[in-house]
Amino acid sequence: MTAYLLRRLLHAIPILIGVNLITFALFFVVNTPDDMARLHLGEKHVTADAIAGWKRAHGYDRPLLYAPEAGGLARFTETLFFQKSARLMVLDFGRADDGRDIGRDIRQRMGPSLAIAIPSLVLGLLTNITLALGIVFVRGSRLEHTAVFLAVLGMSISTLFYIIGAQYLLGKLLNLTPVSGWLDGWAGIKFLVLPLLVGVVSGIGSGVRWYRLLFLEEAGKDYVRTARAKGLAEGRVLGQHMLRNAAIPILTGVVAVIPLLFMGGLLTESFFAIPGLGSYTIDAIRSQDFSIVRAMVFLGAAMYLLGLLLTDVSYTLADPRVRLQ
Amino acid sequence: MISLPVQPVLLHTDALLWLIVAVTTVFLWRARRTPRLVMAFQQLARRPIAVASLVLLLPYVSVALLDSVHFQRSLTDAGGTYHAPVESLLDRLLLPLSERTEKTYSAPLALFSYSKETRAGDDRRLQRTFPRLRHGGAHLSHAQARGADIRQRALPAAGLGLGTGALLAGLVCWRLARREGIGLADAARRLLAGKTPTAWRSALLTATAFFVLAAVIASLATVYHVLGTDKVGQDVLYLSLKSIRTGVVIGSGSLLIALPLAIVLGTAAGYFGGRVDDLVQYLYSTLNAIPGVLLIAAAVLTLDVYMDQNVAAFANVQQRADLRLTALCLILGATGWIGLCRLLRGEALKLRELEYVQSARALGLKQVRIISRHLWPNLTHLVLLTAVIDFSGLVLAEAVLSYVGVGVDPGTISWGSMINTARLELAREPAVWWSLAAAFVFMLGLVLPANLLADALRDALDPRQRSEH
Numbered sequence: 001m002t003a004y005l006l007r008r009l010l011h012a013i014p015i016l017i018g019v020n021l022i023t024f025a026l027f028f029v030v031n032t033p034d035d036m037a038r039l040h041l042g043e044k045h046v047t048a049d050a051i052a053g054w055k056r057a058h059g060y061d062r063p064l065l066y067a068p069e070a071g072g073l074a075r076f077t078e079t080l081f082f083q084k085s086a087r088l089m090v091l092d093f094g095r096a097d098d099g100r101d102i103g104r105d106i107r108q109r110m111g112p113s114l115a116i117a118i119p120s121l122v123l124g125l126l127t128n129i130t131l132a133l134g135i136v137f138v139r140g141s142r143l144e145h146t147a148v149f150l151a152v153l154g155m156s157i158s159t160l161f162y163i164i165g166a167q168y169l170l171g172k173l174l175n176l177t178p179v180s181g182w183l184d185g186w187a188g189i190k191f192l193v194l195p196l197l198v199g200v201v202s203g204i205g206s207g208v209r210w211y212r213l214l215f216l217e218e219a220g221k222d223y224v225r226t227a228r229a230k231g232l233a234e235g236r237v238l239g240q241h242m243l244r245n246a247a248i249p250i251l252t253g254v255v256a257v258i259p260l261l262f263m264g265g266l267l268t269e270s271f272f273a274i275p276g277l278g279s280y281t282i283d284a285i286r287s288q289d290f291s292i293v294r295a296m297v298f299l300g301a302a303m304y305l306l307g308l309l310l311t312d313v314s315y316t317l318a319d320p321r322v323r324l325q
Numbered sequence: 326m327i328s329l330p331v332q333p334v335l336l337h338t339d340a341l342l343w344l345i346v347a348v349t350t351v352f353l354w355r356a357r358r359t360p361r362l363v364m365a366f367q368q369l370a371r372r373p374i375a376v377a378s379l380v381l382l383l384p385y386v387s388v389a390l391l392d393s394v395h396f397q398r399s400l401t402d403a404g405g406t407y408h409a410p411v412e413s414l415l416d417r418l419l420l421p422l423s424e425r426t427e428k429t430y431s432a433p434l435a436l437f438s439y440s441k442e443t444r445a446g447d448d449r450r451l452q453r454t455f456p457r458l459r460h461g462g463a464h465l466s467h468a469q470a471r472g473a474d475i476r477q478r479a480l481p482a483a484g485l486g487l488g489t490g491a492l493l494a495g496l497v498c499w500r501l502a503r504r505e506g507i508g509l510a511d512a513a514r515r516l517l518a519g520k521t522p523t524a525w526r527s528a529l530l531t532a533t534a535f536f537v538l539a540a541v542i543a544s545l546a547t548v549y550h551v552l553g554t555d556k557v558g559q560d561v562l563y564l565s566l567k568s569i570r571t572g573v574v575i576g577s578g579s580l581l582i583a584l585p586l587a588i589v590l591g592t593a594a595g596y597f598g599g600r601v602d603d604l605v606q607y608l609y610s611t612l613n614a615i616p617g618v619l620l621i622a623a624a625v626l627t628l629d630v631y632m633d634q635n636v637a638a639f640a641n642v643q644q645r646a647d648l649r650l651t652a653l654c655l656i657l658g659a660t661g662w663i664g665l666c667r668l669l670r671g672e673a674l675k676l677r678e679l680e681y682v683q684s685a686r687a688l689g690l691k692q693v694r695i696i697s698r699h700l701w702p703n704l705t706h707l708v709l710l711t712a713v714i715d716f717s718g719l720v721l722a723e724a725v726l727s728y729v730g731v732g733v734d735p736g737t738i739s740w741g742s743m744i745n746t747a748r749l750e751l752a753r754e755p756a757v758w759w760s761l762a763a764a765f766v767f768m769l770g771l772v773l774p775a776n777l778l779a780d781a782l783r784d785a786l787d788p789r790q791r792s793e794h
Contacts, residue, residue, distance in 0.1 A: 022620075023615075023623060026624060027627065035634050148780075152773070152776045152777055156773040156776050157769060158724045159725065160725065161761075161765055164748055167751075260616070267729075282729055282730075285622045285729060288626055288629070293622065293626070300614075300615060300616035301615050
């Protein structure tokens with residue numbers, strides 16, 4: 001197992017390097033640091049001096065990949081690639097264009113993101129699995145057709161409408177919850193209700209459809225038939241035998257997203273003014289702060305790879321027959 | 326050289342869209358020779374929901390195509406000099422709509438503006454009143470006449486819609502009767518009972534409902550703002566209709582980029598294995614590791630900077646907006662091929678070991694020929710299925726991306742930009758809800774049928790996942 005984990009971690013390195021190269025190419029080769037400087041300085045203040053000054057101040061005055069005049073190892077380290085991209089590999093995120101420490105921002109904003117993401121994952125999972133089991137229970141009936149249609153309807157509505165609708169209906173018209181905002185600590189719970197509700201409800205459509213297909217495939221298997229033939233009630237067949245056997249595919253979906261959770265929901269966070277990583281990223285995109293976007297791209301990729309690894313590990317825990325080697 | 330009164334203009338996205346029409350036509354033509362696909366299509370034709378969805382998608386496709394024939398009009402009668410603005414056929418069809426702008430918001434079918442204005446009353450004293458609209462219901466001499474006027478216009482239109490539906494039903498009956506060799510009355514009875522091999526009843530009902538709705542809206546739209554106007558007084562119905570093209574272009578254009586990538590790389594990886602497989606797997610693992618929205622955002626940001634630096638390269642605003650839309654398709658396509666590629670790689674791995682492929686290889690057939698003759702035909706259903714399933718997801722993605730600010734050009738009319746501006750209008754007192762509602766209904770009208778069709782197609786093509794009916 002240890003050897004397997006080590007090998008998987010080694011596999012992740014070329015992928016992370018690839019991710020770095022892609023973002024590097026996107027941000028530095030297609031557009032030079034000169035273009036970036038011009039963009040940030042604005043039309044009026046563009047002079048050769050101003051550009052050089054901006055580049056120096058933000059550390060973009062180095063060559064791209066190779067610095068011949070530096071000599072020694074510095075020929076490779078005194079480059080934009082090493083300074084701006086390679087250091088991400090050791091989670092050194094550097095500074096944003098406005099001079100703030102990106103690493104500290106990320107640590108600070110993780111909390112709010114997790115406070116929304118974890119409960120909505122758990123609640124969403126419970127809701128979707130329960131509903132999907134219910135639909136499988138009544139399969140073949142009119143009720144099933146209606147439920148499946150409703151699920152398709154639910155997934156055909158843009159998340160934007162769920163958010164706007166909930167804010168307008170529950171927040172503004174009925175005045176049940178605050179429309180948006182954030183408070184640290186227990187006092188902030190009232191701000192969590194609406195984003196959680198939206199997170200769960202907007203996911204029902206696609207979630208229920210996915211679990212329903214999963215359960216249907218499981219329900220056709222021999223052991224389910226055997227259990228039914230033994231005279232077990234349908235509810236117990238579905239709830240106990242089948243659910244346990246469907247654990248692995250469910251795990252695949254769930255474990256893989258856990259590390260991504262703390263990236264938060266881009267939309268949810270920005271609509272509900274939650275100071276998490278999602279809104280951080282959107283703000284960075286809007287203000288064209290490439291350093292932050294680059295850091296978030298790298299972080300997202302690293303978390304995704306971690307998620308894949310965790311999925312494999314979770315298999316061994318869920319099913320003793322699975323051996324990793 | 327002969328100078329024409331109009332000069333055709335081919336935007337990038339026009340070319341993309343018409344290419345898709347061509348590819349789809351060729352595909353459907355060839356699919357008639359693939360028994361598996363023919364069976365799937367026959368099964369689709371039997372399902373009322375699938376048929377109704379298809380009927381609903383047709384107007385969307387037509388509007389998108391009408392909006393993709395662009396031209397510039399001549400300034401003089403003799404031709405030669407052309408107007409700068411590029412227009413489409415749809416623009417010409419909707420002509421009064423696009424030009425009849427009000428000052429600001431007005432509710433659906435309203436006669437008065439939504440915000441008060443200070444003006445001199447009859448007694449020359451200044452008062453704050455809701456002014457009459459410039460175009461909406463301007464033909465009415467007094468406001469009380471609105472109800473009767475709407476009824477007078479809507480009822481004949483509804484009748485016309487019903488009539489068209491009935492005419493269509495008659496044609497279908499006649500064809501049915503001739504084909505089956507039965508009487509017209511028998512054919513009508515069968516049609517009404519829904520006992521025809523193709524789900525004609527559901528198709529005709531959906532079509533008639535659409536005709537009625539379209540006729541009523543069209544008759545009212547000539548003198549009213551049926552869906553109200555937005556902040557700068559533009560007709561919301563016009564905006565909603567123009568958004569259709571953007572949604573369809575994003576949905577299908579991205580697929581046109583993604584599918585060939587996935588097909589070539591996926592089958593190559595699965596069939597050749599070894600180095601090729603390693604390379605393709607590395608490529609998609611790397612791309613897949615980057616969160617999709619961020620990769621798209623990064624690419625669009627880069628494009629933004631590029632376009633800012635090269636302003637001179639674009640002749641006009643429309644070309645710039647069009648390039649942005651094309652680029653968005655490219656980017657969504659470049660990130661959207663991974664899922665299908667994986668699927669095809671797995672299938673190709675399986676197919677490679679089948680006996681007939683093995684024997685083709687033993688006979689010394691060229692690799693390219695084996696792939697195109699023996700592999701691809703057996704993978705078509707997966708490609709088709711993925712295309713239909715992904716389409717609606719891409720349409721939804723456009724709205725989200727435009728909200729984040731990395732979607733279409735701000736000058737491009739799209740549901741995403743409509744929602745984005747409409748969001749703040751809900752906070753007004755009283756709320757302005759119609760732009761949002763229009764975007765919601767028009768978007769749902771495209772995405773829901775597409776999803777329902779995808780569902781039906783999955784049942785027809787993938788017997789493994791068929792539910793127990």
